[in-house]
Amino acid sequence: MKLITYADRDMMAIDLANVLAGELKAALFHADWASFAVPGGSTPGPVFDDLCAATLDWDRVRVIPTDERLVPPDHDRSNERLIRERLLVGAAAEAQFVGLRPGADGMEGLCSRVSRYLPLSVLVLGMGDDMHTASLFPGAQGLEAALEPDAPPVIRIETPGAPEPRISLTAPVLRGAMSTHLVITGQEKRAALERAVELNDPRLAPVSAILKNATIHWAE
Numbered sequence: 001m002k003l004i005t006y007a008d009r010d011m012m013a014i015d016l017a018n019v020l021a022g023e024l025k026a027a028l029f030h031a032d033w034a035s036f037a038v039p040g041g042s043t044p045g046p047v048f049d050d051l052c053a054a055t056l057d058w059d060r061v062r063v064i065p066t067d068e069r070l071v072p073p074d075h076d077r078s079n080e081r082l083i084r085e086r087l088l089v090g091a092a093a094e095a096q097f098v099g100l101r102p103g104a105d106g107m108e109g110l111c112s113r114v115s116r117y118l119p120l121s122v123l124v125l126g127m128g129d130d131m132h133t134a135s136l137f138p139g140a141q142g143l144e145a146a147l148e149p150d151a152p153p154v155i156r157i158e159t160p161g162a163p164e165p166r167i168s169l170t171a172p173v174l175r176g177a178m179s180t181h182l183v184i185t186g187q188e189k190r191a192a193l194e195r196a197v198e199l200n201d202p203r204l205a206p207v208s209a210i211l212k213n214a215t216i217h218w219a220e
């Protein structure tokens with residue numbers, strides 16, 4: 001695990017957006033398309049604001065949420081909404097969005113759609129103060145199954161701490177990404193990260209499942 005500390009959140013957004021654009025370009029150099037998984041929540045918006053202007057073949061990028069809250073797509077809490085409004089605009093409007101809402105073909109159909117884009121070329125994750133990442137929450141119903149090495153690519157998660165059920169990429173998909181970035185801000189998340197490193201147990205600190213190969217970006 002590599003930790004990069006930035007002078008402030010703006011610097012972090014600019015630098016991380018540059019790194020992600022470079023990694024997407026490199027992935028597109030070697031393949032017809034690149035898969036790019038991104039978090040929702042309150043942290044990644046400024047990174048998306050910078051990244052959406054990057055010059056690259058966005059029409060060959062497949063953007064996948066790391067997790068989705070099962071609310072309508074235009075709901076305030078929808079990760080899809082954040083991604084559509086802050087990332088899939090400007091140059092990046094050409095990218096193809098691969099959503100995590102199960103359709104008429106249920107979870108099986110969703111798993112098979114997501115499988116087409118694995119391994120993920122570039123993965124960005126967020127983390128909550130409770131050490132959850134994507135929607136892998138400590139104590140959640142579905143967490144044990146999501147941590148299994150042979151877990152399906154996506155799983156339904158329910159946790160008392162969250163107001164609605166969720167769909168999340170699972171640990172093997174997150175661990176299998178070609179490049180992984182964890183983006184966090186503030187002292188509480190920094191302390192949570194330290195706790196997760198200490199615990200080193202994904203059942204108690206789900207984020208610890210991905211720390212080994214991740215670059216962590218932190219700003220106050």
Ligand SMILES: O=C1O[C@H](COP(=O)(O)O)[C@@H](O)[C@H](O)[C@H]1O
Pocket residue numbers: 038039040041042043044066067068069079125126127128129132133134135
């Ligand atoms: O619920 C979620 O939480 C995490 C962290 O969100 P943040 O608001 O603390 O940045 C996020 O990465 C995930 O995508 C989201 O659904």
